[in-house]
Amino acid sequence: MKSLFGLGCAALYLFTSSVFASKVNFSGFGTIGATYSDNEYLELTTDFLNTSHDGFTFLNESKVGFQANLALADKWDAVGQVVFQDRNRKTFNEFIELAFIRYRPNRNWSLRAGRVNSDLYLLSDYPYVGYAYLWSRPPNEFYSIASPVNNFDGVDLEYKNHIADGFFRFRLGYGQTSPELQGVDNRFGFTSKDLILLSASYQLNNWLIRLTHSQSNFDDLRAFEFSDAQLILEQTPDDIWPAKVEILDKFEISGKSSSYDSLGISYESKSWLFYSEGGISKNDWLPFSSSNSGYATLGYIQEQITYFISLSAIKNSDKIPTYSPPIFDANTPPELAAYLYAISDTLTTILDSITARQTTISAGAKLDLTSSMNIKLQLDHTNISPKGYGLWNTKTPEILTTRDKVNTLSLSFNVLF
């Protein structure tokens, strides 16, 4: 699949720099966003691929994107898009959102290859185009965990046509993606391989409904600290830490899989807007615990201002295991005991922090300045349950077992160019 992504990039380069491109359109979008969150122990994570910040910051929501659309030979075109934002890993590859070539044999079918968007959520086609959606920030409970599969390297096939009075679109995709995420103390990465995505949407008048399913296999864990801990655990005698076999199995990434199913509905009329999505995520790799999440947003348009309220929630659906600490005797080497204590402490922190259980109530307004600029203001009030801090980066493990709340204020200016 890396070769397919390479093919997409190479085609884009060739076509932009040669006579192959019969027509090139450049466009872009940008957001200058300021956020303030009032909990000194929690750092806001608006996107699992981005760094997290507390207090006042421009880094959570500000971004700029550039896109090139290339009309190639008859029935062929290509799209490249880069979005610069505060990624965990700042290599150019992490900023490339789209890089694909497309073949349209007829008006109903199209085939894309390269880095393509996943179409798994209502906004997953354009998650970084702040101008194009209502919120200052899409509901965190639903969208922050979605970002690792916003795009993937592979192929997808699309069919679209009218059915009765509505418009139907179906996509089938296959590929892989390798996100870099922020862990408890350090960054880590993995690969979702054999990724299969199915989405079907139907639009009728003001209504849009979308059903999606995806599944993948976890592989290629990139976490140096975990590899060290794994080595020590493997060499630890079973009688010192009987739980080590199960711990090693739960954290082993090979052979573990993931699936996701969602339903989204949107309604957009002259005066009213309604958006709602719900998703069920099932994972058998422990660090990515299973969860149910969703949101509902109601908006009212009055001239150039759209007011909205929103309720969103995420709840872990796995029972998180607990493990007895290691048992030492007089013969245990002090160095091994120190290592195992450290591993046991870190394990407790990980188990307390991998699940997300929280609810957010939001209210805000969007002011349309021109046909390509808007300003948004949004206030979120989030209640977090004990051991439910999975969507936040916590500065101190002591708070993980307590209930807490956070208020977040966002002001953003969004533009198309």
Added chain:
Amino acid sequence: MKLKQLYILLLFICSTQAHGLVIVVNENNQIDNLTKRQVIDIYMGRFNTFPDGQKATPIDFPAQSAIKSQFYMKLLQQNERKVNTYWARLLFSGNATPPTTIKSVKDIINTVRANKDMIAYIPESEVTEGVKVVFKVVSN
């Protein structure tokens, strides 16, 4: 002087609205008629071809022009802001590119005359030789 300009402006608006808007294509295009849904399909990026499979390249008037507002309001009952939001979604998801923008009716007609795949909306009163009307834009 200002009254005279206002009179000319009103006259222009009245004449445009009285004649309405029509969709035109090159006179050599195989298509003779389009339905409202087929026009929406092309102008809203659902399909990039005419119903017979021939490539379709829609032409738009510039942002914030009266004729553009009138067209989208009549065709979709949507203002320009909503249409722009729709196109931002479609463009930056890589699905389609917005219609080509041309400033004057005269240039639009010349472009349609010169290209078999072009499609445009113009005031009915401006229809000339070299283009053919395939749809008359009316509100629901």
